[in-house]
Amino acid sequence: xxxxxxxxxxxxxxxxxxxxxxxxxxxxxxxxxxxxxxxxxxxxxxxxxxxxxxxxxxxxxxxxxxxxxxxxxxxxxxxxxxxxxxxxxxxxxxxxxxxxxxxxxxxxxxxxxxxxxxxxxxxxxxxxxxxxxxxxxxxxxxxxxxxxxxxxxxxxxxxxxxxxxxxxxxxxxxxxxxxxxxxxxxxxxxxxxxxxxxxxxxxxxxxxxxxxxxxxxxxxxxxxxxxxxxx
Amino acid sequence: xxxxxxxxxxxxxxxxxxxxxxxxxxxxxxxxxxxxxxxxxxxxxxxxxxxxxxxxxxxxxxxxxxxxxxxxxxxxxxxxxxxxxxxxxxxxxxxxxxxxxxxxxxxxxxxxxxxxxxxxxxxxxxxxxxxxxxxxxxxxxxxxxxxxxxxxxxxxxxxxxxxxxxxxxxxxxxxxxxxxxxxxxxxxxxxxxxxxxxxxxxxxxxxxxxxxxxxxxxxxxxxxxxxxxxxxxxxxxxxxxxxxxxxxxxxxxxxxxxxxxx
Numbered sequence: 001x002x003x004x005x006x007x008x009x010x011x012x013x014x015x016x017x018x019x020x021x022x023x024x025x026x027x028x029x030x031x032x033x034x035x036x037x038x039x040x041x042x043x044x045x046x047x048x049x050x051x052x053x054x055x056x057x058x059x060x061x062x063x064x065x066x067x068x069x070x071x072x073x074x075x076x077x078x079x080x081x082x083x084x085x086x087x088x089x090x091x092x093x094x095x096x097x098x099x100x101x102x103x104x105x106x107x108x109x110x111x112x113x114x115x116x117x118x119x120x121x122x123x124x125x126x127x128x129x130x131x132x133x134x135x136x137x138x139x140x141x142x143x144x145x146x147x148x149x150x151x152x153x154x155x156x157x158x159x160x161x162x163x164x165x166x167x168x169x170x171x172x173x174x175x176x177x178x179x180x181x182x183x184x185x186x187x188x189x190x191x192x193x194x195x196x197x198x199x200x201x202x203x204x205x206x207x208x209x210x211x212x213x214x215x216x217x218x219x220x221x222x223x224x225x226x227x228x229x230x231x
Numbered sequence: 232x233x234x235x236x237x238x239x240x241x242x243x244x245x246x247x248x249x250x251x252x253x254x255x256x257x258x259x260x261x262x263x264x265x266x267x268x269x270x271x272x273x274x275x276x277x278x279x280x281x282x283x284x285x286x287x288x289x290x291x292x293x294x295x296x297x298x299x300x301x302x303x304x305x306x307x308x309x310x311x312x313x314x315x316x317x318x319x320x321x322x323x324x325x326x327x328x329x330x331x332x333x334x335x336x337x338x339x340x341x342x343x344x345x346x347x348x349x350x351x352x353x354x355x356x357x358x359x360x361x362x363x364x365x366x367x368x369x370x371x372x373x374x375x376x377x378x379x380x381x382x383x384x385x386x387x388x389x390x391x392x393x394x395x396x397x398x399x400x401x402x403x404x405x406x407x408x409x410x411x412x413x414x415x416x417x418x419x420x421x422x423x424x425x426x427x428x429x430x431x432x433x434x435x436x437x438x439x440x441x442x443x444x445x446x447x448x449x450x451x452x453x454x455x456x457x458x459x460x461x462x463x464x465x466x467x468x469x470x471x472x473x474x475x476x477x478x479x480x481x482x483x484x485x486x487x488x489x490x491x492x493x
Binding site: 013014015016017054058059060061083084086087104105106107 | 265268423424426427430452455456469470472473476477479480481484485488
């Protein structure tokens with residue numbers, strides 16, 4: 001039984017500000033991930049790897065095909081789901097981790113990390129304890145936890161975002177270059193957590209440029225260039 | 232925000248249209264709003280955002296279309312078929328309206344505590360101590376110091392006035408709040424504080440919000456869904472990050488590409 005299945009997914013951008021230029025980015029995207037399996041998307045920059053993750057998460061609207069996500073026994077097609085259903089799936093089942101933190105003014109690092117759990121109705125105190133454990137794992141100094149991360153260094157913000165994204169134990173996890181520009185210690189933390197999630201049965205789709213990290217986490221590589229629309 | 236899959240919508244708008252004489256205010260707006268959901272209405276000035284908000288909140292009567300609202304007892308009421316007193320009661324209790332200009336939403340000659348307490352008296356609170364207690368509690372929630380409770384809003388800064396207006400609206404625990412550019416005209420640090428407050432309170436109280444803003448960053452931060460308006464019509468709507476990351480309509484693409492990076 002697969003956790004995530006894409007079939008014949010296509011995406012074209014129409015750029016109205018450039019005279020209606022049409023950019024066919026992807027077509028025929030078809031793959032599936034089982035619980036406990038990590039798929040790595042490979043291909044050169046611009047091949048559409050990140051676009052695939054955005055299509056799965058629902059940031060990009062899908063022009064054709066189906067994106068099926070199984071959660072709590074129900075299957076939702078992200079390509080045709082209503083906004084509320086997509087939000088529900090994200091909250092329950094779907095995690096998306098990039099290297100960039102979208103900082104919210106005045107919200108502390110600890111609260112930012114704890115928020116996805118609070119949204120899943122975990123009591124605030126319990127969520128804060130889990131968030132603290134995660135921040136400690138990513139070596140974020142405790143004196144920073146109560147501060148809003150807007151002024152933190154790029155590396156600190158990235159680690160806070162990873163802590164936030166990897167904290168909820170979602171059955172499906174999308175990783176967009178989580179280890180880019182991390183030092184070796186923190187790269188190892190990401191690898192450990194991803195392996196933990198796989199053991200817990202998460203299906204993972206990852207974009208990882210670092211060969212060692214990809215080797216360490218990926219079970220299958222999917223070459224995205226086969227889906228790249230011929231220009 | 233938690234999602235209950237088979238929940239009934241709180242508010243349903245169908246084909247809402249408003250003509251001002253021969254000039255179009257808003258044409259054929261239709262959507263559903265669920266409890267705890269935040270919808271942002273974006274678009275340039277004159278695009279019909281405020282007209283839509285006033286239609287939805289029962290302040291101006293639509294030329295065509297209807298608004299159905301699910302009352303606390305579960306009954307569905309047509310906002311424009313109900314009696315005027317009923318509509319006013321709804322507006323005073325179950326709904327809130329936050330104006331861009333706090334002077335329109337506050338009584339400037341009445342103390343801060345009185346401004347908040349007044350809404351409670353409208354729903355039948357009579358005990359002075361209880362009213363004052365609830366007012367003090369709400370002022371604290373919007374970060375207004377207790378020793379300012381007897382001052383009138385005239386003595387408040389713009390940011391404090393806006394926070395007071397929010398407290399006045401929320402004290403009756405409404406299920407739906409309309410906001411018209413709530414952070415417009417505030418400087419950025421004040422705006423950040425207000426946004427953080429709104430975000431927290433709205434998610435804790437599971438209030439549905441329809442917020443009009445021309446600021447896409449505000450929409451991104453607060454809303455689950457976006458409606459983009461142009462020349463009186465909703466030209467694009469969807470999940471907030473979908474509309475902002477993958478805009479389809481030419482005008483939405485222009486809006487999104489016009490943001491200056493900070």
